[in-house]
Amino acid sequence: MIHLYALSAAPNDLAGVRGVDGAPVETLPIEPIHALASRYSDPPFPVTVDRLVEHDAVIESAFACGPVLPVRFGSTFTDERELATHVLPRVDSFVRQLALLDGCVELALRVDFADTDPFRRTRAVTVVVEDLVAAAAGDARAVNTDDKAQGRAALLIERAAVDGVAEVLRRRAGVHPQVQVTLTGPWPPYSFSEHRAVVAP
Amino acid sequence: MTTNWVSASQARTDEEVSAPPAYLGQRATLLDLIDRVLDKGVVLSAQLMLSVADVDLVYIDLRAFIASVESARRTGTRSEPIAEVRA
Numbered sequence: 001m002i003h004l005y006a007l008s009a010a011p012n013d014l015a016g017v018r019g020v021d022g023a024p025v026e027t028l029p030i031e032p033i034h035a036l037a038s039r040y041s042d043p044p045f046p047v048t049v050d051r052l053v054e055h056d057a058v059i060e061s062a063f064a065c066g067p068v069l070p071v072r073f074g075s076t077f078t079d080e081r082e083l084a085t086h087v088l089p090r091v092d093s094f095v096r097q098l099a100l101l102d103g104c105v106e107l108a109l110r111v112d113f114a115d116t117d118p119f120r121r122t123r124a125v126t127v128v129v130e131d132l133v134a135a136a137a138g139d140a141r142a143v144n145t146d147d148k149a150q151g152r153a154a155l156l157i158e159r160a161a162v163d164g165v166a167e168v169l170r171r172r173a174g175v176h177p178q179v180q181v182t183l184t185g186p187w188p189p190y191s192f193s194e195h196r197a198v199v200a201p
Numbered sequence: 202m203t204t205n206w207v208s209a210s211q212a213r214t215d216e217e218v219s220a221p222p223a224y225l226g227q228r229a230t231l232l233d234l235i236d237r238v239l240d241k242g243v244v245l246s247a248q249l250m251l252s253v254a255d256v257d258l259v260y261i262d263l264r265a266f267i268a269s270v271e272s273a274r275r276t277g278t279r280s281e282p283i284a285e286v287r288a
Contacts (some may be wrong), residue, residue: 005255007243049231049263052238094243108233133220152236184233190241 030056105186154191
């Protein structure tokens with residue numbers, strides 16, 4: 001079984017990197033891109049927090065070397081042939097996506113509002129997320145507000161702009177004293193790995 | 202307002218129940234990691250969605266639990282270590 005972590009434009013040197021359950025990480029060419037994966041003899045393994053952390057650690061290691069498209073945990077294949085069968089039909093899209101993401105990182109915005117009324121809570125966090133994203137959109141390469149009703153959004157920004165965007169969001173958050181705002185990152189571009197998610201703000 | 206700014210240049214100072222793995226340093230919470238690893242990223246095929254459907258269920262349960270731990274941590278009502286969490 002092959003467990004897939006990410007797709008990358010260049011072959012990454014991950015010789016010292018360990019994947020889920022300590023397995024070695026291989027770079028498998030699927031021209032013109034590469035798949036980062038580990039091999040296992042057993043069937044798909046159950047989800048644990050440790051395995052999620054290990055999955056992300058591989059993506060982080062590859063992301064330190066260049067642009068990657070993180071793959072959602074749980075993507076397993078029988079062998080390289082089956083993996084290629086699923087990647088090749090979309091490979092042109094992946095190539096374009098990797099080019100768009102080059103030099104960019106993801107910042108994650110989370111807004112929490114304690115309210116027992118779920119409708120009021122949803123309305124409150126949606127308004128705040130929209131406002132914060134609008135404040136930073138001018139500095140973002142793209143935004144993803146698919147989860148704004150849950151109080152979450154992601155911003156794709158150039159790596160050099162991280163501190164500036166964080167400061168913009170910090171100032172804007174001050175006008176929303178009723179909520180808790182958490183900003184984390186920089187992350188690999190998890191929220192921008194499907195082509196539909198990368199749109200101009 | 203309570204605002205947590207957890208960027209690369211602004212280290213978090215409060216101890217978290219949902220402590221991030223060491224390699225993440227102080228830049229993230231486990232909740233944000235789970236949001237990404239289980240809910241974002243490329244999904245390669247409809248066939249895979251079948252197996253990922255199980256992941257969806259795990260994601261919902263796990264996220265709800267960790268969110269409750271983080272929330273309780275902020276209000277000082279719970280202190281179990283996240284190491285006890287297993288899907």
